[in-house]
Amino acid sequence: MIKLKIYFALCLFTLGSVFCLPDCITSDLTCPLENHEFAIPPKPLPNWEKCRDLCNSYSNCSSFTFYGDKGSPFENMCFMFEYNCKKSEMVDCTSCVSGFQCDYCSIKNLAFSMNEENFITMFTSYNESNCRETCNTTKNCLYYTIYTYENQLLPSTCILLSGSAEPVSCEYCRTGPKACNFSAKCKPNEALLMTSIPSSSAIISANGTHEVSVETMGCSAKANVLLVGGGGTGGYVYNSGDFYGGGGSGYINYTTVHIPYSTLFEVLIGDGGVENSRSYYLGQTVKQSSMTGGTTAIADEFGSVISKAEGGEQGYQTAGGNGYSGGGSAGGQNGGMNGGDGGSSTNYKGGCGSGFKISSVQHLFKEFHLVAAKGNNGSTGTYSNSYGGGGGGIQFQPITGQDGMTKKKDAVDASYSYGQGGDGDGGRASSGNDGVVLFEIKRAKMSFKKVQ
Structure with missing residues (x-):
């Protein structure tokens, strides 16, 4: 395979902020597109590093060209070619970067x-x-x-x-x-979530959509992902009724995603159920409903949903809502916890829990303890304020000192219950808590070469 090497560092200004390119990458030149000998069809990507990594992951890809956000005639587009072209054959392009498979994966x-x-x-x-x-x-x-x-x-x-x-x-x-080694599994810290602090794990909790970037050093990795839907509201009936059930907590789901190269994921965090509907979209397939908790989901960079967790049901006039843990019924019953049903009174039924035990997936996550939160207590106050408690969600407690490394986590409120159902609250429709995603790259054992 021919490799084009330019023996000086190229500092690129046209694709945004200044940065220096590896020596086997050149700017403002491309192999002629009219040859159309593509290794795979062109793909929209956010930067040249991901274009390079994608080319390296295909044995029939010999070179690539990436057009940046100011590129012409394409923007944020990656072309991967089966053939090598000589530098004398390359033609000018605007705001573009081209390269060949090479041994740079920083x-x-x-x-x-x-x-x-x-x-x-x-x-x-x-x-x-x-x-x-x-x-x-x-x-x-x-x-x-x-x-x-x-x-x-x-x-x-x-x-x-x-x-x-x-x-x-x-x-x-x-x-x-x-x-x-583009065929190897990533060693420790060779695959990282590029958040404000590069890390092997992240908790994404603000409702709405988020981009999650995983950068690798040319290797492949896997990540375990825990998804929790938003909690349902407490029961609410307009202009009638006195007793209201608690909302169910957001359902829990989990998956393992493959990261063959630097990859961008899109995450949707479901709202806790609210009286006024708010909508968010992920790949135009999932959205937030109103009083039922919102769906939490993860999609690949092309918008295809990989996995999702539904929101908990709202509480009803007398019955608790279903969810990961059920809401307590009217009549002062407590919400369930750890996949359990909400409490039922003599006349009213608590919401059904999912039966899912959070301890069953603890072994997949090495940086946080997964804690089943207690359901909220119901109220047995005055006749007009006797209501059921919301179903219990999930809490995270950081594990420090993993593999002898100091953790610099963003502040984690270990007392906050993600996906918790709202209380019946005497008909005032207490909102549920927002959902969450825990994203953790699978880690190998840390090792060093002894320096003599």
């Missing part, structure tokens, strides 16, 4: 923490090629980080490491392995 804006176990050396370097090749020829070196001249703290600096450590974000930097 992640932008990522560095590993340095410590006495993994630090080897640091030196001045003006391009990624020099930094990576030095890692290749240095004993025990497994990873490198290159800082470009724009970085104010460590301009034009290469750092060599004998192992990965806690990932941190940085500006004008890239981190990668000394060699790529």
Whole structure:
């Protein structure tokens, strides 16, 4: 296979903020599109790194061109070619990046923490090629980080490491392995959720839609995903009735997603049931209803829904709503917990629970304890305020010190119950709690090469 290498670092301005390209990538040139020898049909993608990784995942893909958001005649589009073309055959393109399969699979804006176990050396370097090749020829070196001249703290600096450590974000930097293996499973920290703090796990809880980016160092990974729908409202009947049942909590579902290369997912977090309907769409297939809790779902970057968890049912005039855990009935009954039914009174029925035990999936998640939240207590107050409690949802408690690493999680309220059903609340239709998604990349055992 022919590989085009340009032996100087290319700093690209036309696709947005300044960043330096690996040496086997060139800007503003493309193989002629009229040949139409595509490895796979063109695909819309958000950046050239994902275009490169997708090309690397197909054995018949030899080169690619990516048009950015200011590209012409295409925008945010990846073309993957079966053939190699010589540089003399390439033609001009606007706001585009082209490349060939090559041994660069670094992640932008990522560095590993340095410590006495993994630090080897640091030196001045003006391009990624020099930094990576030095890692290749240095004993025990497994990873490198290159800082470009724009970085104010460590301009034009290469750092060599004998192992990965806690990932941190940085500006004008890239981190990668000394060699790529596109058929291998990712080692620790070679696949990361690129949130405000790069991490192997994330809790996504704000209602509405979110983009979740997983970047890999050319390797493949899997992630376990837990989905919780929004909780249903407490019972509400207009202009009549006195007793109201509690809402069911949001249903729970889980799945494992395959990450063959850097991948973008779309996540929809279902609202807790509310009196006024709000709608959100994911791939135009799932949406929020009104008093029933909203659906929580995850889709791939092309909008195809992978898995979803329905919201809990609203409570009724006397009966509790069904859900992961059922709502308590009117007459002061408590909501259920851990998949159990809501309490029933002599005359009124509690909501049905799903029977799902959260402990059955704890083994899939290594960074958080999954805790079944207690259902809300019903009220046996005055005649007009005797109502059922909402069904119990789920809580997360961070596990610290996993594999000896310090966790820098965003603040997690361990007392908050995601997907909790709303109380009957005397007919005032207490809202349910929003749903949640826990996304956790499956981790291998951490190891270092001993530095002599």
